[in-house]
Amino acid sequence: MSETKHALHTPGWVSDFQKFIMRGNVLDLAVGVIIGAAFTTIVNSAVKDVLTPFIGLLTGGVDFSNLFITLKGPVKDTLEEAQKAGAVTVNVGVFLNAVIQFLIVAFFIFWVVRLIGKLHRKEEAAPAAPPAPTKEEVLLTEIRDILASKAS
Helix, strand or coil: CCCCCCCCCCCHHHHHHHHHHHCHHHHHHHHHHHHHHHHHHHHHHHHHHHHHHHHHHHHCCCCCCCCCEEEECCCCCCHHHHHHCCCEEECHHHHHHHHHHHHHHHHHHHHHHHHHHHHHHHHHHCCCCCCCCCHHHHHHHHHHHHHHHHHC
């Protein structure tokens, strides 16, 4: 019996895909998405656990989630009851809560970005001391000074 070896043929698009994935900007994007997901958790917690209670105090605990319009089906007092009864509803309150939540998150992100920007500008504002001249530069400066003194 003779053994036959079969070579696997790799389609050309596989190497193109590998090049695409390994480009720096794709890897940077992947890292950005991962950090963004982690940052989202922090922002959501800050909004939900820190800012929202204060806003609830200021607005008297107003909750728009039960503000809805029944288009078809039994009219109920709460959105949950209407949905359990199979009513078709326009959930105006849920939408308003989402808009308010978005505005709170946007406001929080604005302040975080602003703070980071101020910290970044402070780092840039402190000018670094110029580097000390190299031995070669010192020697050339001495030669220049000697030649200048002989020319005068």
